Amino acid sequence: MSWRRKAGINLPKDKSEHLPRFESLDGLVKFFDTHDMGEYRDQMPEGSFEINIKRRKHLVAIDEEIVPSLNAMAKSKRVSSEHLINT
Secondary structure: OOHHHHOOOEOOOOOOOOOOOOOOHHHHHHHHHOEOHHHHHHHOOOOOOOOOOOOOOOOOOOOOOOHHHHHHHHHHHOOOHHHHHHO
């Protein structure tokens, strides 16, 4: 017995089973709560979207001798060292 059957996950009997039509997004979500989305992947429409990332982080080295002072200052202000550096 497979782990999916033990977990109570229902799989289509064969790959030719078609993805049903849904009246609502909620119906679709409920269906995939009990079905393996991978079994229907070839029947799903291709999605596309754009990502516009505006915030950037830069990693910088801090001299080891400065770190204890930085931590003490951050602790005295009750903020994280990261917050103290970024403000």
